[in-house]
Amino acid sequence: MGEELSRIRIGLLGPVEVWHAGASLRLGPPMQRVVLALLAVDAGRAVPVERLVAALWDGQPPDRAAGLVQSYVSRLRVVLRPAGLAVTHRPGGYVLDLEPGAVDLHAFRALAAGSGTAPLRAALDLWRGEPLAGLPDTGPVERLRSGWVDERIGVLEERLDRELLAGRHREALGPLVALAEEYPLRERPLALLLVALHRSGRRAEALARYDRARRLLADELGLDPGPALAELRARLLRDDPDLTPAATDPAGDGPPRMLPHNVPDLPGRAAEVARLVALADRTSSAVVIAAIDGPAGVGKTALAVRAAHALADRFPDGQIFCDLRGSAPVTDPGAALHAGAALHALLRSVGVPGHRIPADVDERAALWRTELAGQRVLVVLDDAADAAQVRPLVPGTPGSLVLVTSRRRLATLDGAVAVSLTGT
Known part of the structure; x- marks a missing residue:
């Protein structure tokens, strides 16, 4: 059984899917996949029936809602049985008997906690599109979806930040442009983009983007850029040399090489x-x-x-x-x-x-x-x-x-x- 379970993977970061031995299982209608998704989020732990009901019917459950949940669980058991995967009932609710690491959401979070850029690239590669795609847009489902999207953006920002730290501003520039344009009110991708543009010899463009973002924040929210972003603009204006660090290991995940340029001669020392x-x-x-x-x-x-x-x-x-x-x-x-x-x-x-x-x-x-x-x-x-x-x-x-x-x-x-x- 342990070997069978090691071959199971559940995907939530895209359409809800279960793969066993390389093949995708037929999971049934969207409501049934909602139940599976909620169980996979808390793999190995009990999920109360009340939480499943809320995710399925968004506060307006039909009569015999608990019986309908039991019906969905019964059908999932039939679908998952050939893969050796069980859904059990315990005092606290239903439990999907699977290690969390077999669920892409939990694998994503584990990789995102790693050092260097390689684990973050691997974490982001697990995404296959909109999370929980194809499920009903109930409040609980939408809250999960939007929360995970925020997590993904944060990991992407962190990865691009580390790319800049490693001296790979040219490689980071394209993804930063796309991220800043997709989320124009987020200040961190804009700050990273300004640094990347500056290091690419495009300081005037960086300042122009700052001014555009300042106007957008004022028009949309009535706010000025935060102090960190304002300070970055000041550093761009004075062409702060600290914004252009020494070159680092081109392999990207090697040890830091942060020394400023060497002085060719140091008389008397x-x-x-x-x-x-x-x-x-x-x-x-x-x-x-x-x-x-x-x-x-x-x-x-x-x-x-x-x-x-x-x-x-x-x-x-x-x-x-x-x-x-x-x-x-x-x-x-x-x-x-x-x-x-x-x-x-x-x-x-x-x-x-x-x-x-x-x-x-x-x-x-x-x-x-x-x-x-x-x-x-x-x-x-x-x-x-x-x-x-x-x-x-x-x-x-x-x-x-x-x-x-x-x-x-x-x-x-x-x-x-x-x-x-x-x-x-």
Whole structure:
């Protein structure tokens, strides 16, 4: 029986279907397929008769509605019996005796929780059209359908966001145009599209699309774009170089390669570069932190980036760069990143999907340490405000090197090797 059940697949992300040994079963009329769909949504768990009645007749059930449900279930049992699939009656209702993973909805959700872009592509490939297609448009059915469509859009947005994070803006551009035009009031696909256009050398077009979206939001909802979208427009206007990251692994799901471009020459800093490179030898037994301090314009970032490029091959699990904006005025909209925001950016850089990132800062820090455990990663934390901003961002296990730059000497950052710069 277990082998038979392993060959069964139920599809809800499109017309409701059951496949057994490669063949599609004849499931009967739409009302009968509604019952199957509701049972498959909660595969392995009891579905109350009242919920089935509501989905079938939308609050206006006929006389003997429970008897009609029993009739539909009886016919489904006949249809499903050759596949070895049973519908049983328990005190809480009817149960479809099947592992949830055999239902495409649950497989979609499991894949969508994965890291990288490949699981998200696989999740989206499970969709065959409008979910629950061909079923009566009762309120409960429509609520399920619209909720799943929202889930799909969110996963598609996340996948395209990761494509941009991996440097594949040209590949993401077409799908982003289609998504933004299909859902013109959603701000996230528009923001991703603006970034993709900017990186494709089409900044004027990106600004024009922003203005069109602003007018649409005002006309349709009487609203202005949200602060994140407004800030993105400001960054586009000033041609913010941070909107164009360094190229990443073209394979797409490899380790992050986020270092800015290398400085071709760094006069007078050979000794400091050599000192930072030598620190990498200690990472086999501990996390090593180098805190580079000095006044504005002395070359702290250039030194850190130069050393990071020299060491890149020794940290095959990734090279990560995060601008902490510690020297920005507090009145600046882009003022210093608090630890929670920095952790969000770092977790995204190693492929953790947004919906998996907890809200609590301590939980984010724990997840960050978990993601880096057992890996050899080089992390550049540029322009730190103080040691408190940096502490939650430090990996917890040996193998990683952290290069921190700051205008202040971070004397209270435990274990950090100070590298102080003055004018050359």
